[in-house]
Amino acid sequence: MATWAWLLAYLLGFALLQLYLYRYFMKSATAKSPERTTPRVESRTRAFNTNERGPDENLVACNTCGAYNESHSMYTFCRECGQRLA
Known part of the structure; x- marks a missing residue:
């Protein structure tokens, strides 16, 4: 029993x-609001801040969270939220 x-x-x-x-x-x-289309202005801890990088760096903003990520063929997901980059 x-x-x-x-x-x-x-x-x-x-x-x-x-x-x-x-x-x-x-x-x-x-x-989280998935319909956000404009990137955020504030920087995240793991995302790249555009003020720290030179203009020669290619950065792409995530459509979901607005964090800036490197535009490279090896990076297909956002470092902040994990969603697929456009």
């Missing part, structure tokens, strides 16, 4: 953990 009680407690705990993680990640996903 004790084995069944432990198994039931484990399954219930695992289901509650999955529900909590689902709600946590869905809340953070809806907090």
Whole structure:
């Protein structure tokens, strides 16, 4: 009987953990506005600031978060949010 009680407690705990993680990640996903088309002016910690780089650097702004990334064929994803660069 004790084995069944432990198994039931484990399954219930695992289901509650999955529900909590689902709600946590869905809340953070809806907090971002994916329709933003203009890049942000402020710099991010991992993104490149245009004031620090010279004009000879090719930078591309992410359509999702507005962070500036290097325009290179090897970089296809944004360093800040992870979305695919255009």
